[in-house]
Amino acid sequence: MMQLLRVKDTIDFMSIRKLTMAFSALLIVISIISMAVRGLNFGLDFTGGTAVEVGFSQAADIDKVRGSLESSGFADASVQLFGSSQEILVRLAPRGADVTAVMIGNDMMTAIQQVYPDAQMRRIEFVGPSVGEDLKEQGGLAMLTALICILIYVAMRFEWRFAVGAVLALGHDVIITMGLFSILGLEFDLTVLAAILAVIGYSLNDTIVVSDRIRENFRKVRIDDTIEIINISLTQTLNRTLMTSMTTLVVLVALFIWGGQIIHGFATALLIGVFIGTYSSVYVASSIAISLGISKEDLIPVEVEKEGAEFDNMP
Template identity: 55%
Template sequence: MFQVLSIKGTVNFLRHAVPISILSLILVIGSLTSLATKGINWGLDFTGGTVVELEFSSTADLQALRAELSSEETEGVVVQHFGSSRDVITRLPVKEGVKSETQVEQVMAAATKLDPKVIQKRVEMVGPQIGQELAEQGGLAVLVALICILIYVSFRFEWRLALGSVAALAHDVIITLGVFSLFQLDFDLTVLAGVLTVVGYSLNDTIVVFDRIRENFLKMRKGGPEEIVNTSITQTMSRTIITTGTTLVVVIALFLKGGTMIHGFATALLMGIFVGTFSSIYVASFLAVKLGINREHMMPVEIEKEGADQDPLTP
């Protein structure tokens, strides 16, 4: 016998679903447009080359530094601020016949000419072949992860819920990549790890909500699909707030104090937590409602036993 649950105190989350879904669609289209026009600022891990991070004693003059780095060995160098106006990062592409050590020496000579107190904080060198292999393996890792998740949710949930969860995952990944493309933030291996972490975080949040939706469809006699979905989201909201809040504390600490090596990772996680939390409600759950999810879809399939339609008294 089904337990009758009261829907008193339920927050009507889906009341705002249409405008927020439109906003999500705009963000996804904007992200795809940015990815198509501006592309991604691939980091040294994927392109190969040399990165030199410098700290000047006062505000760095980027134009003057670019002018000093006008030799054939440093052609194509990218010079930009990194964090504060005193911190500068230079990216030098791979040049055939030119050693990375030579490029680093020229960068330091140019920087010292502008500021004798300049400090070399970091130097990274990656060959082009290694960068290409990392790019291929990284893309393959994302693809395999998404395929495995698609297979998992297809078996775990009714297809309307599964489609909602996959749409939410695509939504989160596209918007996170769109932010990196729009602001031309470095996309390196740590950021790739952050994107994969976002996929897992978002999927976990969606599955918790969907498990409660499936449970309430079987327990609640009254209420339509929207009421049941609102009740389920309300019941899981305290868990979502606690999980998101504690995770944000750690990620914000990493973002502010973690240093340059994991800044991209923290940025990807920060974006992913925000979009992943509301996509579980306003993308995954709302899409399932619009696809017509109802109580009959949640009922277990009855299997008829052989001979069940025969009269038991018949010899």
């Protein structure tokens, strides 16, 4: 029989579950409002358009480059540093159908070379608007499909209350991560979408570990208090959760600092997602299962009486 943790060794996570649920609800509301009002700063992958990477032999003055582009008819161009002070990325919304990416790139380089004659084009990319819309639609369907599959798996593997808690916790992670991208105005491109899908997998892994320990303790610990059993389970998995999160964060911080501009959004989304995912695995999924009335009886297998057992007990 599993040894029960002493009361003083058990962390009472669920004592603040109402406060954490209110906090999560507030974050979700703020995120949804921001996405509805401000929207997401979709990158070239979703909006379509032309992106030109330009290299310089010295540190580039963003304002000077932007001013030169505006005077040459590119007032809507987005100019930002790209990896270092000697590289910039210029993004431009789609032009007419008869205007090719090469033409746009040459015109932009002509404008930039008016202030920086030694500027060189490193690369140029073009994404059509219809392709961007398709990517946006397919990305949303990918997240929805993942959540539905997770709901079915957890319901079959554990119990439907755990399944609902796990899926709502994952939805909580996705909405808050996207909401922070909207609030901060960070670029949302395909790498960020990939990071959000990775966050779903990471958070689900933590939730499955916690749910499995709760189910095991429901069956083995001789306590009828659901909240106490969940507290014991969360305490037992805490070291594993913290070690997983910390080692993951070390890698993500390194990617965020030294990974370069290409994967900056990817690393940012994962950093946010790991924090939110660890929090939701401890508080959101378990709190929702409690609110739905999970009990010890729901996870204890029903004993089926064998045929003829009543005759075995006869004198």
